[in-house]
Each structure stands twice: as C-alpha cells, then as structure tokens.
Amino acid sequence: MADERAPNGKDFDPMGGFREARDNYLDAWAKTMVEAVNSDAYAKASGAVLDTYLSASSPFRETLEKAMLHALQQLSMPSRADFISLAERMTNIEMKLDDVDAKLDEITRPAAKPAGPKTRTAARGKRKGAK
Amino acid sequence: MAEAGVFADQLSGLPEKILAFNKAVTSKVPIAQTPKEVVWTLNKAKLYRYVPVVPEAKRQKIPLLLVFALMNRPYILDLRPGHSFVEFMVQQGYDLYLLDWGAPGPEDKNLKFDDYTLDYMPRAIRKMKAVSGSKEFSMLGWCIGAILATVYSSLRPDDGLRNLILLTAPLDFSNKQGITFGKWVDEKFFDVDKVLAATGNMPGEMIDYGARALKPVENYVLNYLKLWDNLENPNVVEAWKAMNTWVTDNVPLAGGAFRQLVVDLYRNDRLMRGEWMIRGERVDLSRLRADLLTVIAEGDHITPPCQSEAVLSRVGSNDKEVFRVPGGHIGIMAGSAAHKLTWPHIDGWLRPRSQ
Numbered sequence A: 001m002a003d004e005r006a007p008n009g010k011d012f013d014p015m016g017g018f019r020e021a022r023d024n025y026l027d028a029w030a031k032t033m034v035e036a037v038n039s040d041a042y043a044k045a046s047g048a049v050l051d052t053y054l055s056a057s058s059p060f061r062e063t064l065e066k067a068m069l070h071a072l073q074q075l076s077m078p079s080r081a082d083f084i085s086l087a088e089r090m091t092n093i094e095m096k097l098d099d100v101d102a103k104l105d106e107i108t109r110p111a112a113k114p115a116g117p118k119t120r121t122a123a124r125g126k127r128k129g130a131k
Numbered sequence B: 001m002a003e004a005g006v007f008a009d010q011l012s013g014l015p016e017k018i019l020a021f022n023k024a025v026t027s028k029v030p031i032a033q034t035p036k037e038v039v040w041t042l043n044k045a046k047l048y049r050y051v052p053v054v055p056e057a058k059r060q061k062i063p064l065l066l067v068f069a070l071m072n073r074p075y076i077l078d079l080r081p082g083h084s085f086v087e088f089m090v091q092q093g094y095d096l097y098l099l100d101w102g103a104p105g106p107e108d109k110n111l112k113f114d115d116y117t118l119d120y121m122p123r124a125i126r127k128m129k130a131v132s133g134s135k136e137f138s139m140l141g142w143c144i145g146a147i148l149a150t151v152y153s154s155l156r157p158d159d160g161l162r163n164l165i166l167l168t169a170p171l172d173f174s175n176k177q178g179i180t181f182g183k184w185v186d187e188k189f190f191d192v193d194k195v196l197a198a199t200g201n202m203p204g205e206m207i208d209y210g211a212r213a214l215k216p217v218e219n220y221v222l223n224y225l226k227l228w229d230n231l232e233n234p235n236v237v238e239a240w241k242a243m244n245t246w247v248t249d250n251v252p253l254a255g256g257a258f259r260q261l262v263v264d265l266y267r268n269d270r271l272m273r274g275e276w277m278i279r280g281e282r283v284d285l286s287r288l289r290a291d292l293l294t295v296i297a298e299g300d301h302i303t304p305p306c307q308s309e310a311v312l313s314r315v316g317s318n319d320k321e322v323f324r325v326p327g328g329h330i331g332i333m334a335g336s337a338a339h340k341l342t343w344p345h346i347d348g349w350l351r352p353r354s355q
Helices: A016-037 A040-074 A080-130 B002-012 B014-026 B074-078 B085-091 B113-132 B144-155 B180-184 B192-199 B204-213 B216-229 B234-247 B255-267 B342-354
Strands: B036-042 B045-050 B064-067 B096-100 B137-142 B161-167 B291-297 B320-325
Touching: A016 B216, A040 B180, A040 B192, A080 B036, A080 B113, B002 B014, B014 B216, B014 B234, B036 B113, B045 B113, B064 B113, B064 B144, B074 B085, B074 B096, B085 B096, B085 B342, B096 B113, B113 B137, B113 B144, B113 B255, B137 B144, B137 B342, B144 B161, B161 B342, B180 B255, B192 B255, B204 B216, B216 B234, B291 B342, B320 B342
Parallel strands: B064 B096, B064 B137, B137 B161, B161 B291, B291 B320
Antiparallel strands: B036 B045, B045 B096
C-alpha cells in the first residue's frame, strides 16, 4: 500500500492531473458563459427562439382547444372554462368563510380575556393533552 | 506499476459509481421534517404553525411569519433535519409561521400582487395573530416574498408589524446593466402577453430554466460534477439530494403576478420610483416604519446586491441595518455555512426586538 501514496503522503490519484485541468477549463468556461448570457445578443436570441416557438405552436394549440371544446360540448361534459369559473366561486366562498372565521375570533376573544394569560395557557395544554 | 493498479481499480469501480450517481440524481429525499400544523387555508395558500419545542415562558413573545417566493416551494427554509432554518428558529424559541402560496392552477392565472398582498396576506396575518394571541408580529420575506412583505408593510403600516427581515430582496430595478433577468425580459426581446396567452401562468419549468441559465456551466455541469467527485462522501450526497429535490420541484407563477413583475418592476422600476399602484393604492416605501434588517448575498446572481441596497434610504424605519453575507441567492440560507453566519445573525437581530 505504501507505494500507492504520493511523495506528499496523500493517496495517489492517477486522475488528479486530469481533474485539475478539467476544473481550470470549466472555471474559464463558466466565466465566459456568464458574460455571454448577460449580453444583449443572448437576450435577443433567446427572445427570438421563444417567439418563433410560440408563433409556430399557436395555430395547433388553438385548433386543439377548439376541437376539445367542441368534443366536450357534444359529450355534455364541463370544459376548462367551466372548471375555472367553479374554482373562482369556491375561492370567493372560502373568503366569505374566512370573514366569518374572523368575526368568530373577534367574538370569542373578549370572552377569553378575563381568564388571563395563565388560564389560557392551561386550557391550551389541556386540549393538547386530551388529544 | 502501482499507478497502473490504482487506475485499474478506479476503472473497475466505474459501473458501480455510475449506478450510485444515477440513483442520487433520480431519487428524492424526505424534506420539510419539522413538525407543523395547518392553521389557515385560502385557495392554494396555507399557513403553517411550527410546533414549539421551547416552554411557553421561555419563548419569544412576538411571532415570526416567513413569506417565501411565489415560484418555488418554501421548504428550502426547512430542507432537512440539522440543516433547517425553521428548525433552528423553533429551537431558539420563536413562535414560527410559514405562508405557503401553493401552486397556482389555470383558474389562478389572473392573480396579482394586489391579491397576494391585500387579500391573502392580511387574512393569514389576522389568523396568525388570533392563534398566537399577539397583536404584533415579525415578518421575514425572501426573494419575491421580500417584495410581497415590503409592499404589505408599506400599504398596511399600522397592522402590527414590528420587525421586517428582507432576504435577497429584488426591489430596485434601476440598474439595467447589472440585472441579467432585466435584459432578458426587455420589451425589445420578450413579449410577455404572447407568452401568457399561450401558457396562462408562467410555467415552473421556464422559470427554472431562467434561473439556471444565469449560470449555465455551474448549474448544468459543475453541479453534477460536484456530486460525481463526492459520491463516496455521504454528507455531500445527502445535501446534494435534498437541494436537488427542492430545485426540481418547480411551481408556476400566476400570470397576473408575472406580468406585474416584468412590466411594473423589471421594465419600469415602479416600486422604487414610488409609482407602483396596488389596487388603487400607491406603494409608498416611506410609510414602512417597522425595524428593518436587509440581508444581501454578495455573490447573488439572481438578485444582485444593487437590487437590495437602495431600500434602506427609502423606508421610514428608524431602526434599520444591512447585513452582507458571502454566498449566493440560496446558499446564504440553505448552504453549509448558513447555520454559522446568516441564521445566528438573524436570531441575534430579532431576539431583542421580539420581547
């Protein structure tokens, strides 16, 4: 085993030199790439790629959406828009419930006040214990 | 000959190493382990209260609310046992709450900063006050969560906010050359309406690509090389897997909020110019009077320091401090040095102000 150690006492690593060269190269590449993505040219190119993709996919997407909507109507099934409308109503109901919860908290708070903080702490502990 | 032997050993172990690498990259690890309970919900948002571990008499009197970004999961704050800001703060005796925005669906595409700051946050804060029994509270906002916290604090300065901590807060968008995201979403190159017409919400994958593309070699090459080089070190592998679990768990950003982020902030810097209107109210930073700690990551490429510095001169707070930490956007809170540097500083600043 002794001959598997380098003169400096560390384990011999035949890939050490390669790794060091690799890390140096990657560090340099990383710095170059950070500068590249921070350029106007990169912003322009990535914007153009995204725009091309959106323009090219738009007709297919719209056609698919229309076909799907038509199929769902024929099958008397709710569409995405129906579900979205339903979800929005649910959120509104949740907000109303939250308003009620706020009022309940207000009503119950004065009732708890005379008991003082010590009693309140005890009551909390009791509830936890009961569980 | 010995050199050839070691080299042969390394080659013969290669198939096992590839398998171990593949397993590490594709497996998820348990995250967000600190015990908590849901105390409030609205739509996809949830307010968690972490179960206290310190006796009530020794706890800090003022509860602390954590508000994370809209487009990432908030469990980066509670990544894994022993490496969790949440766990640390609970152990320091804070009554800790976390506002989790959840993942917006197609029905939430019109949600804006207006809704988050004037509907969701006041309701969650009211519930936190009711549960904690405290009229005052502290708030910590990170990244976009810091924008939300700042806007809320400016619009509702009399709502009991005593202490505000902003982490890597992107508030100042005036330095057009220093903010890479700002270049990418410039109106010359990026049609925000066209994108949102196609997607509704901003897909999590696109946001993830944007964040990674800021440092492409680090994120797409060096990150995996670090794992490869340290496969024999279980500590590094566990930390890598936890972080990878979080990084690959993407959340879309509601379309309305994304449009505001691009048009109102990145393009027009309306918050710092005092022109940002939230549901008809102007966001006036001078109305923010809470004690303020701003934490700046010196190596932050997502929110460069120039975006967080100017806020101190604009707010109305008398007690304000800036804390600069070496490290990146996420690393300052979830990196290996966070528990020695950032967390103790936040605790040290907040503790005397929580009595």
